Amino acid sequence: MATHKIKRYQYGILFYVADREQKGKVTLQDWAVFQNLLAKPDAEYEVIFRFFDRDRSGYIDFEEFYGTWQAHKGEDSLPFNWSGDWATLYIGAKNKRHIMTYPQFAQMLRGLQGERVRQAFVHFDKNKDGFIEPEEFQRIIRETAAHKLSDYLLDNLPTLCNIATGSKISYANVRAFQNIIQQMDMVELIIRNATIKSADGKITRTDFLNEASRISRFNLYTPMEADILFHFAGLDEPSGRLGLRDFARVLDPSWHTAYTLGTDAIADAGQKAFAGTKSLLHDVLESVHHFALGSLAGAFGAFMVYPIDLVKTRMQNQRSSGVGQVLYKNSIDCAKKVIRNEGFKGLYSGVLPQLVGVAPEKAIKLTVNDLVRGKFTDKGTGNIWWGWELIAGGSAGACQVVLYPTLAMSSRREAC
Template structure:
C-alpha cells in the first residue's frame, strides 16, 4: 500500500481528493435517458479486456483508465494514485475487478459519505469491518515515509482514540471518521514541533513550506506553494510562528467558506473590490458561529496581494484566484498555454472563420424558421386602417389564410427569403463583433465588471453599425414580401419581380430609404437586448460563479427572454420603417420621415396601429434567440478547447 514515488501528500488528504475527483468525473458522464447499470456496463466493457473463464475483468491499469479524469492536473492527483481505489473495488483480493465489483464501487461513490467509506476500506486491510492501531499505523507509515517528517503514533492524541499500549481497542466506522478528520491537525502540530528544535515557537520559512507541501500541497496552486516562505515577512522576526501556521491551515481547511465569503462580499461591493474589513464583516454576517480571525484574514490578503500586505488594500476577485484555485496559473503562463494550444495565426484565422460560418448558419436557420411570421408581420404593419375600401386582413390568422389561398400556397410565405439568408451572416458578424469589442474595452480587467452605461452603449453601437447591412436587406425583403399583395390588388396581371429588379430600381441611395427609421429600431433594440441578455446570464443563471458554464438550454432561455421585450418595445419604429420602405399605393398617406410617420399614424389610426405586428415581432425573437445562443454556445466550446478554462474564474465570462 505504498504511495507513488513522486507523491508526498499523506494518504488521508490525497485519498479524499482522489475520491472527489473520481466522483465528479463519473458524474459528468451521466445521461439521464440511460439507466445507471447500462452506463456502468458500457464503461466496464470499454476498458475490460482481461478474460478469465470467458468472463471480463478490469486489471489495475484498466480500472484507473475507467474511473480517473483524463486531466492529470485535476486536484494535482496523479493517475497512479487511483490504484488505492482499486484495492477497495477488488473485494476478493485477486488483482481483478469484475463487473459486479465495479457496480458495487460505483454505488458506493454515490453515497454522501463516499470519501469516508472508501478511506475506511483502504485502512481496513484485513476487511474485518474495523480498524486496529496496527492497521492504521501501517497504512499511514507507508504513505508518509517519503516526506521525511516523522509522526509519533504513540502520542497522547492517538491514545485518546485507541487507548494506550497493551489496552488498545479497535475503531468502528464512525470512530474512524472522527480520527481521520482530526488527523491533519495533529500531523501539523507534530511537524511544527519536529522543526522547532529549540522550542522557541518559531520555524524557518523553508520548514513551513515543507510542512504545507506535505499536508496540503494538492490543495494549493504552484504560485502559492512557491510563495509560502514569504509568510515570514508578516512579522519582524523573519520566522514563522505556530499561530501563523495554524491560521494558514485553517484557511485551507475552510477554503470553500473563504471562497463563498469573498464572492458574496465582491458582489456587494460597488467597485468589485474588497478589503480586510469587508471580508470580516461578510464573514460575521454569514456565519452563525464560526468566524475568521484578523490574522487569518491578513494571511489571505498577503497571498492574494503577492506579499503587498495592507488591511486597507482593496482586491478584486481575480486577485484571490491563485489562493482559491489549485490549478491557477499566472496570466502570462495562461496566455502562453492558450497561444500554444491555438497553434498560431493560421489557427486563429480558422477559428475566426469558423465563428463567422457558425454565426451565419445559426442566423440563417433562425431567419428561415421565422420568415413566414415576418411576412405576416410586414403585411399587417403596412395595412392602413383608414384607406378607402375593405381592410384586407382582419388579423394574423386571416392574413395567413389569404396568403396561402391566393398567392401560391406555402411558397408564398417564403417570397424574399433569399436576400435575408445572404445578408444574415455579415449582419450578425457586425452586430456581435461591435458589441463584444466595446464591452471588452469597457470591462475592468481586474474585476471583470462593466458599468451599465457602457453595456447600453455597446448594444447601441452594435445596433447602429448593423444598419449598413440591415437597411438594404430590409427594403429588398419588404418589397418582395409585399409583391404578391400588390399584384393581386392590381388585378393579377403583373408578374412579381425578383430581388435584382428591386435593387436596380432603387439604386444605391434608394437602398437606404428609411435608414433613419432603421436606426430608430435597431439601436434601442440592441441596447435592450444585449444588456438584458448579459444580465440574465450573470444574475439569473449565474454564469461564471464557481466556474459555471451555461448549457445551451440556459443560453437559449436567456436569449428568448431578452429578445421578446426588446422586439415588442421597438415595434413603433418598425411600423414606420415598413411603411417608409414599402411602395405607397394610391390613396395611402405618404410619410416624410420617422417623426412625421408617427404623428400621422397617431392622428389617423391611433396608438394601437403603432404596435401592429408587435406580437409577431416578439415571436420573431426566436431568430435572435437562435442566432446568439448558438453563437455564444459555440464560442464557449472554442474557448474551452483553447485552454481558456485555465484562466481565473472571474475572467472566464
C-alpha cells in the same frame, strides 16, 4: 481535490478497497458496491477505514493500523510519534492498546492532520524558539495537504513569512493557515456573498470579516487568518481590493500556476509583455471572428428574403410609372410571371450586388455593437449600464446607415 496531484500508487489504494475478495481484480458487483460507498456522505472516512481494516473484521487494532501506516509511508516522510500523548488518547498507551470501531477511527482521522502539522513543526523547530524556515513550512503543507491546495498556493507558501516582520514563520502562522484551508467551503461562501454586495465585485479584508460575522455566529475568523487569506489571494494586487478570480487561485485546488511569483524580474516582465500581446491579438482575432459571422448571417438573411424584395421593388416600379397597362395585378401574380418568363433564377436576379453590400453592412453593425458594449462592460461583474447599451446600439445603427443607402439603390436597380 486536484486529481493531477494524486500519484499512481494512490489509485491502487482505491483498487484495494474496491477489490473486496482480494483477488487482484474488480468484478461488476465489486464496482457497484464501491460506487455506492463513494456516494455516502462520509465516504472519505469509510474508504480509509476499509483500507486499514485488512481482515475485514469491522474494527482496527493498533498493530494492524501501524503496519499498514509503515508500509505506505515514504522514506523521506516527516516523522510521527504514535507513542505520544495525542495518539495515546485515541488508541491507549503502549501496553494498553485497544481496538477502534469505525466512528472512533474516523474521529481520530479528524484530528490527525493537525497533530501531524504540530509534530512536524516541533521537528523543525530545533532551537525551540517557536519559528521555522519558510521552506520547512512549505514541506509540511506539501506533505499533509498538497492534494487539497492549488499549484499557485503551494508554490507561494514560503511568502507567508512576509505577513509579519522577520523572515521566519511562527506556529501561530501555521495554525492560522491550517484553519483557513480546513474551512475552504465556508470561506468561499463568505467571499461570494461579500463580492455580490460589492458595487465593483471586489472586497477588502474588513468586508470579509464583516460578512463572516454576519453569516456565522460561531465560525469567526481571527485577524491573522484573514491576513493570510488576503496575503495569498493578493500577491500581485497590492490595493487590497480583491475579486473572485483572485480568491480562486487560493480556494480552487485545480488552479494551475502559469509561472511562479518572485522569479527573475526580467522573466516576469517578459510574461507580462507576452500576456499583453496575447490579449491584443485575442481582441483582433475576436473582432475578425465577429465580422465574419456577421457577414455570413447578413448574406444568408439577404439571400433568403431576396425574392420578396425583388417582387416588392418591381411592384413599386410599375406603380411609379402612372401610365400604360399594369403589368402585375398583385405580388403573387408578379412572382408567377417572373418565374414563367425568367425561370426560378429570375427571383434572384441581381442578388450578387445585394450580398456583396448587405454582408459587410450587417457585419459592421454587429461588430460595432459588440465593440462598444465590450469597452463599457464591467469585467468583474459582466454588467453594463443601460445608457451604454443605447450608445452601442446607436453607434451600430449610425455605421449601418452610412453604408446602406448606396447598397439599397444598387440592389433596387439590379432588381428592376
